[in-house]
Amino acid sequence: MSDQRPWLAQYPAGIPANIDVTPYPNLKGLLAEATKKYANKAAFHCMGKDVTYRELDQMSTAFGAYLHYRGLQPGDKVAVMMPNLLQYPIALHALLKAGLVIVNTNPLYTPREMKHQFTDAGVKGIIIAENFAANLETIIGETEITTVVTTSIGELLGFFKGGLTNFVVRNVKNMVPKYNLPGSVTFQTALDDGAKQKLPPYESKPDDTIALQYTGGTTGVSKGAMLTNTNLVANALQSRFWLAPKLPESTDGRLLCPLPLYHIFALTVNGFGAFTHGVCNVLITNPRDMSTIVKAFKDNKIAGMTGVNTLFNGMINDKAFQKLDFRHLELAVGGGMAVQRPVAEAWQKLTGIPLSEGYGLTEASPCTNMNPLDGNQRIGTIGLPMSSTDMRIWHEDDDRVANPEERGEIQVKGPQVMKGYYNRPQETADVMLDGWLRTGDIGVMSEDGFFKIVDRKKDMILVSGFNVYPNEVEDVMAGHPKIMECAAVGFPSERSGEMVKLFVVKKDKSLTEKEVEAFARENLTGYKVPKAIEFREELPKTNVGKILRRMLREE
Incomplete structure (x- = not known):
């Protein structure tokens, strides 16, 4: 097999060629093993407060009991909609x-x-930060x-700190619009009520779907990737093995x-892989506030x-961050979007630690590749396939596996x-x-098994690690009464890797950039909003009338 997996020879010491998921029929069991083993250690930290593995276990059992007592049955879908707070892992474990x-x-x-996501998934319950409850009320x-x-935000931070935090969020920053959701309860109420109930034991099977993780698609419609117990157990173990040499269990x-x-x-x-290794995750609620990362x-x-x-990139250019002591830092892993060479080089110069790029996609739970963390990483590559992972470059023109350094679609x-x-x-x-x-990514493999992405087959735009599908942006923007037609294209951006640019043909000559932008902000999440708008008399098209985004990009 090794001749088909040349990357195994490049594996850092201690990383197995294959992993065994059979001892863990479900993710719950894998997490429970860690909970028992590391009961007294901190599992998550947020805004100055620690929650131990034991406390997480107790709270999540109570919360799960509450949801059961409210009538939710195994297999029902429950949305979790909040930033990084201690409530997040409690909710995940409870579900x-x-x-x-x-x-x-x-x-x-x-x-x-x-509305699209909740109706598509058939969501029956939701755990939502109050900041976004007004939006829920409308749909x-x-x-x-x-x-x-x-x-x-402050609910689990204790009486004084939590009260102060909520006062600032609600009354000073006005971040909680008024809402009315009859029958809703607070997280703390659910914990208190659930503690009086009993949660019946339930063991899901290896192939049961335990998460619907939504991702865009080339059709522009967001769809739920069905991730099973096996999928998430495997990826948690794959990630853990890769990180373990740099995060020994004994460390604080x-x-x-x-x-x-x-x-x-x-x-x-973080949530599953590092958790099963006994490592405390420090949750950052608002990563745009660099002072919270410095703190x-x-x-x-x-x-x-x-x-x-x-x-x-933001960290290395922050003056307060530049002054920090990095003596404890052992590893830094970049994913979600390509790590740029200047950023990787500046990071290593500042911290003394390499910035290793990984690769994955929602449909693969997500990790498929990682660069070695032993100093043998290669900047500009997505590294090596992880344990139990096969990868090939497929030459579509003549239906064969491509030779080393030959371009083709990356398949996993x-x-x-x-x-x-x-x-x-x-x-x-279509994808299997x-x-x-x-x-959908075009890449090459080196003789010794390092993979590199050279182009994207899809028209997907990658903004700060988030997928933006042009079809979705175009479908929404075409709903503006003054827009005749439009095309969304990704353009390079120093700040976010790529940004969305919208080309517009007017239906009404009075249409302004401000109107287009306002409509986009009302209907699209911030990272999907076009950062550049250009009006055109017409858009380039194929002979059957399909808009040629490629030509707009190449211009």
Whole structure:
């Protein structure tokens, strides 16, 4: 097999060629093992407060009991919609214990985006930060949601600190619009009520879907990748093995988690992988506030961190961050978007630690590749396939596996690859080829097994690690009464890797850039909003009338 997997010879010491998921029929069991083993250690830290593995276990059992007592049954879908707070991992563990399906939801979603995701998944319950409850109020009547738990930023931070935090959020910063959700309860009420109830034991099976992780698609419709127990157990173990040499169990060093847990990269690598290794995750609620990251470094022995290129770039250019002591730092992993060479070089110069790039996609739970963390990483590559992962470059022109250094589509096979898209058999068939997941990325493999992305087959735009699908932007913007037609294209951006540029043909000559922008902000999450708008008399098209985004990009 090794001749088909040349990358195994490049593996750092201690990383197995294959992993065994059979001891863990479900993710709940893998997490429970860690909970028992590390009971007295801190599992998560947020805003100055620690929660131990034991406390997390107790609270999540109570919360799961509450959801069961409210009538949610195993297999029901429950949305979790909040930034990084201690409530997030408690909710995740509770859902797994109660046999409920996790539907992670970006809290910045507009009501339109929320409604699509909740109705597509058939969501019956939601745990939502109060900051976004007003948006839920506008669409809840069009969904199947019957159970609503709201939470505040300061809810689990203790009487004094929590009260002060909530006062500032609500009354000083005015970040909580008024809302009315009859029958909703607070997170603390759910914990208190649930503690009086009993949660019946439930064991989900290896192939059961335990998370619907929504991702865009080439059709522009966001669809739920069905991630099973096996998928997430496998990827948690794959990630853990890769990080373990740099994060020994005995250390009191902590892992910084600035990416939101609703992002699949942070969910699996931080939320599950590092958790099962006994490492405390330091949750950053608002990564745009660099002072909170600087404070986290000062208050904790940060031994490692995950992030996206834009975040690392922001950190190395922050004067307060530049003055920090990095003696505890052992690893830094970039994912979600390409790590740029100047950023990686500046990071290593500042911290003394290499910035290693990984690769993955929602459909693979997400990690498929990682650069070695032993100093043998190669900047500009996505590294080596992880344990139990096969990868090939497929030459589509003549249906064969490409030779080393020959371009083709990156295709991946492994235990972390999803079951399929929820209720979308055709879209599933389009991306699965005899068990191989078609990534849509064009790449090459070196003789010794390092992979590199050279182009994207899809028109997808990658903004700060988040997928933006042009079709979705175009579908929304075409709804403006003064727009005749439009095309969304990705353009390079120093700050976010790429940005969305919208080309518009006017239906009404009075249309202004400001009107286009206002409409976009009302209907699209911030990272999907076009940062540049250009009016055109006409757009380039094929002879059958399909708009040629490629030509707009090449111009």
